[in-house]
Each structure stands twice: as C-alpha cells, then as structure tokens.
Amino acid sequence: MSVVTITINSSPSWMNNRDNSFSLRETTAYLSRRRRSSSVSLRKKKKVCCGAKSRDDDYHATLKSLNSRGRFPRKSLGQHYMLNSDINDELAAAANVKEGDFVLEIGPGTGSLTNVLLNLGASVLAIDKDPHMVDLVRERFAGSHKFKVLHEDFVKSHIRSHMLSFLQTRILSDPDFALAKVVSNLPFNISTDVVKLLLPMGDIFSHVVLLLQDEAALRLVEPALRTSEYRPINILVNFYSEPEYNFRVPRENFFPRPKVDAAVVTFKLKHPRDYPDVSSTKSFFSLVNSAFNGKRKMLRKSLQHLSSSPEIEKALGVAGLPVTSRPEELTLGDFVKLHNELKMSSSLETARAELGVVVLYLNKAEARDKICRAIQYGSKFVSDGQPGTAQNVDKSTSLARKVFRLFKFVNDLHALISPVPKATPLPLALLGKTKNALLSTFLFLDQIVWLGRTGIYKNKERAELLGRISLFCWMGSSACTSLVEIGELGRLSASIKKLEKEIGNKDKHQNEQYRAKLQRSNERSLALIKAGMDFVVAFGLLQLAPKKVTPRVTGAFGFASSLISCYQLLPAHPKSKTV
Numbered sequence: 001m002s003v004v005t006i007t008i009n010s011s012p013s014w015m016n017n018r019d020n021s022f023s024l025r026e027t028t029a030y031l032s033r034r035r036r037s038s039s040v041s042l043r044k045k046k047k048v049c050c051g052a053k054s055r056d057d058d059y060h061a062t063l064k065s066l067n068s069r070g071r072f073p074r075k076s077l078g079q080h081y082m083l084n085s086d087i088n089d090e091l092a093a094a095a096n097v098k099e100g101d102f103v104l105e106i107g108p109g110t111g112s113l114t115n116v117l118l119n120l121g122a123s124v125l126a127i128d129k130d131p132h133m134v135d136l137v138r139e140r141f142a143g144s145h146k147f148k149v150l151h152e153d154f155v156k157s158h159i160r161s162h163m164l165s166f167l168q169t170r171i172l173s174d175p176d177f178a179l180a181k182v183v184s185n186l187p188f189n190i191s192t193d194v195v196k197l198l199l200p201m202g203d204i205f206s207h208v209v210l211l212l213q214d215e216a217a218l219r220l221v222e223p224a225l226r227t228s229e230y231r232p233i234n235i236l237v238n239f240y241s242e243p244e245y246n247f248r249v250p251r252e253n254f255f256p257r258p259k260v261d262a263a264v265v266t267f268k269l270k271h272p273r274d275y276p277d278v279s280s281t282k283s284f285f286s287l288v289n290s291a292f293n294g295k296r297k298m299l300r301k302s303l304q305h306l307s308s309s310p311e312i313e314k315a316l317g318v319a320g321l322p323v324t325s326r327p328e329e330l331t332l333g334d335f336v337k338l339h340n341e342l343k344m345s346s347s348l349e350t351a352r353a354e355l356g357v358v359v360l361y362l363n364k365a366e367a368r369d370k371i372c373r374a375i376q377y378g379s380k381f382v383s384d385g386q387p388g389t390a391q392n393v394d395k396s397t398s399l400a401r402k403v404f405r406l407f408k409f410v411n412d413l414h415a416l417i418s419p420v421p422k423a424t425p426l427p428l429a430l431l432g433k434t435k436n437a438l439l440s441t442f443l444f445l446d447q448i449v450w451l452g453r454t455g456i457y458k459n460k461e462r463a464e465l466l467g468r469i470s471l472f473c474w475m476g477s478s479a480c481t482s483l484v485e486i487g488e489l490g491r492l493s494a495s496i497k498k499l500e501k502e503i504g505n506k507d508k509h510q511n512e513q514y515r516a517k518l519q520r521s522n523e524r525s526l527a528l529i530k531a532g533m534d535f536v537v538a539f540g541l542l543q544l545a546p547k548k549v550t551p552r553v554t555g556a557f558g559f560a561s562s563l564i565s566c567y568q569l570l571p572a573h574p575k576s577k578t579v
C-alpha cells in the first residue's frame with residue numbers, strides 16, 4: 001500500500017452538533033420535510049439521481065429497523081441511512097452487479113443496499129463497525145446463504161485475507177473468474193482511508209463504487225492542475241484506477257440529513273499489469289509525497305534529499321518539463337517520467353560510487369599484490385605441484401610479485417626502528433620488533449632469489465639457499481605475528497570485561513568505546529587466523545618433514561590467507577542515496 005498522506009475533506013458539517021446522536025424530534029421533523037421536498041430536489045439538476053419515484057417504504061423500513069432496536073443514528077459512525085431505493089439501484093447498476101458476482105459492502109447499516117445486491121443474485125460480504133447494525137442485518141438476511149457479515153472496523157480489517165477466504169481463492173486459481181466488486185454507501189469520515197486501501201487491489205476487485213461527499217468526489221475525479229485541490233491522492237487514484245463521477249445525490253435522500261450533498265463515484269480498477277511502468281510503487285509514491293510536502297516549492301528544492309539540484313533539473317529536462325516545475329503542475333505521466341529518470345540517474349550514481357570503491361582499492365599497491373597472491377596460491381592448489389598451465393601461472397605470478405615487491409623491505413625496516421605504543425608490555429614489544437626484523441629480512445632476501453631466477457645472480461646454489469633462509473624468516477615472522485596477536489587479544493579481552501563491569505551488560509552495545517574494542521578484537525582474531533595460515537604456507541613451501549603439507553594444501557591455505565588480506569585492505573563503503 002502506498003504512503004500517500006493527504007486527506008479528502010471528509011468530516012461532514014453536521015458533525016459539529018453537540019451530542020453524538022440525532023434526536024427523535026429531529027428525525028420526525030426530517031421525515032415530514034422529506035416527504036414534501038425530496039422528489040422535487042432530485043429533479044432539479046442534470047446528472048442528479050434519481051427519477052421521480054418515491055418509495056416511502058424505504059424510510060419506513062429503515063426507521064422501523066432502527067426503532068426496533070431503540071437505535072438513533074450515531075454521528076461518530078457517520079450513520080446517514082439511505083432512504084431512496086432508486087439510488088441503491090443506481091449504485092448497484094454503476095458496478096454492473098449481476099447474478100454470480102461477489103460484492104464487498106462497507107457499512108451495510110439496516111441492509112437496504114445489501115437487499116438490492118442480494119436480489120440481483122450477488123454474494124455479499126458486509127463489514128460494519130456497529131455491532132447493532134451487524135446483528136440487524138444478520139437477522140434480516142439469516143435465510144440467505146449468499147450473505148456474510150463481519151463486525152469490524154473496515155479501516156483496520158485484513159480485507160485481502162477476508163476477501164480471499166470469501167471467494168475461496170477462486171480469483172487466484174481461475175484466471176477467467178470475474179473479479180469482485182465493492183459497492184458502498186460509506187461514512188464520509190473514512191472515505192480517504194477506504195480509497196487508499198481499495199484502489200491498489202486491482203487483482204481482487206474490478207470496480208469500486210462509492211457514495212462520497214460531493215465536494216470530495218469532485219476533488220478526486222476532476223482535480224485541476226495548478227490548483228490547491230491537486231494532491232498526492234489524485235496521483236494515487238489515477239495510478240490505480242479510472243475514476244468516473246456518476247451523479248450527485250442531494251442530501252434529502254439520507255436520514256438523518258447531512259449538511260452536504262453526496263455523489264456516486266465509480267473507480268474502475270486497473271489490473272496490476274496495467275499500472276504505470278515504475279520500478280517500485282513504494283519509491284514512486286514516496287517521491288510524489290516528498291514533492292507535495294513542499295507544495296509551494298520547486299521540485300529541484302523539495303526533492304533535494306533524493307538527488308542533487310542539477311540532477312533533478314536534468315531529470316526534469318529529460319522528462320520534457322521546465323526546470324522550475326512545481327508539484328501541482330505535473331500529471332501522473334510526468335511524475336512517472338520524473339521518477340524513472342531520477343531512479344536511473346540514482347542507479348548510475350550508485351554504480352559510479354561502487355566503481356569508485358573498486359578503483360580506490362585497486363590503486364593500493366598492497367591490494368594488487370594480494371590479488372596476485374590469491375591467483376598464485378589458487379593455481380598452486382589446482383596444479384598440486386604438477387607441471388602444466390596452472391603451475392606456469394603459479395610460477396610466473398610468484399616471480400612477478402617478487403619484482404613488484406622491490407624495496408618493500410624498507411617498510412618493515414621503518415617499523416623496526418619506530419617507537420612502540422607506550423602501554424605495550426615488553427614481551428609483546430620484543431615479539432613485534434622480531435617480527436619486523438624477520439619480515440624485512442625475508443623481503444630483502446627475496447630480491448636476491450629473484451635475481452637468481454632471472455640469471456642476473458649466477459650462483460644458483462647460493463640463491464637457492466638464500467631462498468630457503470628467506471622462507472624461514474617469513475615462517476618466523478608469521479609465528480611472531482601469531483604470538484603478538486594472541487597477547488594483544490588477551491589484553492583486549494581483559495579491558496572489554498572491565499568496561500562491561502563499568503557500563504553494565506545491558507547498555508554495553510550502545511557504548512561507543514565498547515563497540516570500538518569489540519571491533520578491534522574481531523580484527524585481531526582475523527589477523528591471528530591469517531598468521532597461522534601463513535605459517536602453514538611457509539611450512540609447505542619449505543617442504544619440511546613430515547611432508548604432510550602437500551602443494552595442494554599449501555595452495556589452499558595460501559589462497560584463503562590471501563582472501564583474508566584482500567578483505568583487510570577493503571576501504572570503507574560510501575553511503576549511497578536512493579530514491
């Protein structure tokens with residue numbers, strides 16, 4: 001359901017009366033007035049219902065029903081009963097109700113309209129909020145197996161599931177089954193809610209015929225562009241239906257008489273496959289609502305939270321609209337074009353932002369190296385040390401990485417001579433320094449290995465030996481990293497426990513310091529896992545006894561630890577805007 005938030009002016013003026021019901025004197029006076037005037041007023045204007053025929057038994061029957069329960073119409077429930085059965089006939093005719101139809105009636109009251117619908121051969125599901133009215137119609141139509149009444153507030157009821165069980169899922173299982181219809185003389189004060197609830201149900205209903213307050217009906221069906229009458233609900237009505245103003249119903253036809261006239265409106269519902277082509281109705285109506293929130297504002301201002309002004313102006317231009325457009329100047333079609341254009345540019349913007357992150361990532365030399373490393377160990381896993389294409393990929397990537405890492409040992413040399421954080425315990429500080437020393441030695445010796453592989457350094461045996469020494473250094477540095485991470489994790493967990501005690505277990509996740517410590521602990525755990533894996537990889541590359549670490553195992557561990565490295569280097573994701 002959409003999120004349109006405007007209302008039809010729905011409170012009839014008689015609602016201002018002091019008490020909440022109509023007096024008997026008012027009722028009797030009304031009835032004698034009506035006898036004199038109703039047929040005259042009905043014929044006064046064109047497109048006014050109905051013929052001259054007066055059916056006194058309508059209001060007698062209605063009043064008799066009400067009197068039988070000592071009930072007076074309640075204003076809070078919008079109870080204005082229909083006294084002219086011609087209008088009930090016209091309501092049913094507007095929906096073309098016929099034998100075999102399924103009809104939903106909101107607020108059956110005494111059942112005058114219900115009776116017409118049942119006589120036409122329709123099955124009727126009625127919903128009324130007033131328990132007395134529910135009892136009344138239940139008794140009145142007790143003999144009809146085609147009638148069912150529910151005591152519920154329509155606005156709060158689960159209408160879709162009620163309808164599906166009423167229809168016994170026939171609509172869904174039989175594509176040729178005629179859709180249901182809604183016919184109702186509604187309380188005016190729930191008409192906006194009813195319209196918003198029912199119109200998007202084109203998969204269940206074909207027609208919604210409502211008796212609405214005349215002014216509200218005109219505003220829904222014939223709103224003028226560029227006027228204050230034009231609101232999001234007009235976009236909603238036209239999005240989901242083809243509305244038609246059928247005829248005006250003078251106030252004299254109701255008991256008690258409201259201070260305003262009513263009108264019959266038919267909404268011919270569109271099937272969901274015929275809705276205007278928008279990627280998401282939710283985002284479409286959210287755009288429409290935002291546009292009308294700043295009704296006096298130009299769209300390039302009121303939609304700024306969705307896109308930048310130049311982008312909105314560009315989208316308005318592509319949609320063939322002036323850049324200075326205001327919401328009341330746009331038709332449904334214009335809103336659809338604007339939405340789709342903005343959505344497209346916002347998708348482009350999102351794609352650009354995503355690509356920006358990738359570019360940022362690839363610009364890091366370290367990230368490119370780790371991607372190559374994943375390829376290197378991935379192919380080692382595939383080749384399992386056997387000659388072939390996979391082994392060629394492994395060897396060439398390994399060599400390329402050695403060139404790529406020229407002078408990288410300087411980084412660890414720099415870390416070696418940099419001061420350690422003050423609070424670091426001596427053993428951890430020493431382990432950290434040993435790690436830097438071993439890693440920079442490994443990287444330095446690795447360059448000689450490369451010189452040996454290319455043939456620049458001729459002493460192959462010495463190059464081979466230096467290669468093994470460099471791998472031992474790397475294994476040692478991985479062991480030191482593991483120990484440093486274990487030590488740091490121990491320190492972190494002690495300080496997390498201390499903090500938990502201070503802030504209490506309940507509020508800890510709201511505490512920024514606590515969350516930061518938890519995050520660091522996760523990062524250190526990952527680093528520990530990676531260092532452990534690297535140790536196994538070095539072990540495998542050195543082919544140390546008991547030689548259980550085959551090239552395939554080495555490849556698998558190397559590949560997994562490379563993926564961890566790639567993940568650790570990911571930049572923070574920018575927040576993307578969506579329509």
Ligand SMILES: C[S@@+](CC[C@H](N)C(=O)[O-])C[C@H]1O[C@@H](n2cnc3c(N)ncnc32)[C@H](O)[C@@H]1O
Nearest residue numbers: 077080081082107108109128129130153154185
């Ligand atoms: C305008 S009267 C119409 C009664 C009857 N259909 C007729 O034409 O005489 C409105 C009816 O809707 C019922 N009603 C009021 N608010 C309702 C709600 N929120 N949900 C369902 N029924 C409601 C009232 O109790 C009343 O019976």
